[in-house]
Amino acid sequence: ETGVTQSPTHLIKTRGQQVTLRCSSQSGHNTVSWYQQALGQGPQFIFQYYREEENGRGNFPPRFSGLQFPNYSSELNVNALELDDSALYLCASSTQGQETQYFGPGTRLLVL
Amino acid sequence: QQQVKQSPQSLIVQKGGISIINCAYENTAFDYFPWYQQFPGKGPALLIAIRPDVSEKKEGRFTISFNKSAKQFSLHIMDSQPGDSATYFCAARKVFNKFYFGSGTKLNVKP
Numbered sequence: 001e002t003g004v005t006q007s008p009t010h011l012i013k014t015r016g017q018q019v020t021l022r023c024s025s026q027s028g029h030n031t032v033s034w035y036q037q038a039l040g041q042g043p044q045f046i047f048q049y050y051r052e053e054e055n056g057r058g059n060f061p062p063r064f065s066g067l068q069f070p071n072y073s074s075e076l077n078v079n080a081l082e083l084d085d086s087a088l089y090l091c092a093s094s095t096q097g098q099e100t101q102y103f104g105p106g107t108r109l110l111v112l
Numbered sequence: 113q114q115q116v117k118q119s120p121q122s123l124i125v126q127k128g129g130i131s132i133i134n135c136a137y138e139n140t141a142f143d144y145f146p147w148y149q150q151f152p153g154k155g156p157a158l159l160i161a162i163r164p165d166v167s168e169k170k171e172g173r174f175t176i177s178f179n180k181s182a183k184q185f186s187l188h189i190m191d192s193q194p195g196d197s198a199t200y201f202c203a204a205r206k207v208f209n210k211f212y213f214g215s216g217t218k219l220n221v222k223p
Contacts, residue, residue: 004155033209042118042201042213043156056208090155094209099144101209103155 003027004093004104012110013081021076021107025093031055032074033101034066037088049074050096078109086111115139116204118214125221131189133217135202138183142204142212147176147187150199150216159200160187192221 003026013019025032031050035043045058049068063079072093078085088108094101118135125131135145144163148156162169162176162185169176175188189196202214 031209033211035213040216042116042203042215043211045210045212048208048210050208056210058210092155096209099146099161099205099209100158101211103148103157105153105155 004091004102006089006091006104006107008107009105010108010110012112014112015081015083017081017111018077018079019081019109021078021089021091021109023074023076023091023093023104025072025074025091026102029093029095029102030072031094031096031101032068032072033092033094034074034076035090035092035103036060036085037090037106039087043090046076081111083111085109114215115212116202116214118202118217120217121215122218123220125192125219127192127194127221127223129192129221131192131196131219131221132186133200133202133219134184134186135204135214136182136184137204137212139204139206140183141206144205145176145178145185146203146205146211147174148201148203148213150201156201189219192219194221194223197221 033048034046037043047057088106092101146161147159150156173190178185
């Protein structure tokens with residue numbers, strides 16, 4: 001088991017709503033990356049945070065946004081939810097400059 | 113478009129057999145190639161990884177073979193066990209730890 005935790009584990013929202021997902025990184029890690037994993041697919045990179053700033057972004061619209069806090073924990077915010085946003089959202093923590101990243105168990109979001 | 117292509121989509125292997133999963137990439141900027149194992153309801157866990165200056169890496173029953181000129185790499189699981197039944201993902205990294213994942217291979221090892 002990694003030290004990366006995510007909350008909540010499951011979430012149901014309706015189209016148009018907003019959602020906030022949370023991630024606590026493993027002790028000593030200063031970088032958090034967020035991924036979206038649709039059913040039956042591999043994780044897709046959303047963005048990465050390092051030193052409280054966005055440090056790289058995948059092909060996701062601006063309604064996907066994030067924050068990183070001084071203790072390196074992070075939030076993923078999604079506005080104006082769409083049905084296609086239904087997925088498992090994973091965060092991964094790592095140390096900048098090192099390749100290994102550790103994933104949390106994910107938050108499963110269902111948009112109705 | 114898919115930056116890392118993975119095959120097969122699913123694989124059934126008898127206990128004790130060899131499981132082989134293949135991945136291919138196009139972008140020569142990738143500099144690190146990990147394999148992840150994911151069980152239902154869990155996040156992916158790092159299994160083994162390789163850098164492009166090495167052609168093979170072995171850790172226990174798991175081996176990565178890497179062919180830089182062909183831009184292909186594969187995972188071999190020797191003496192496959194029912195406990196290895198999971199979904200396996202290859203991935204490739206660009207700068208700032210931005211990873212691109214394959215679409216996954218669901219492995220079923222029959223007792």
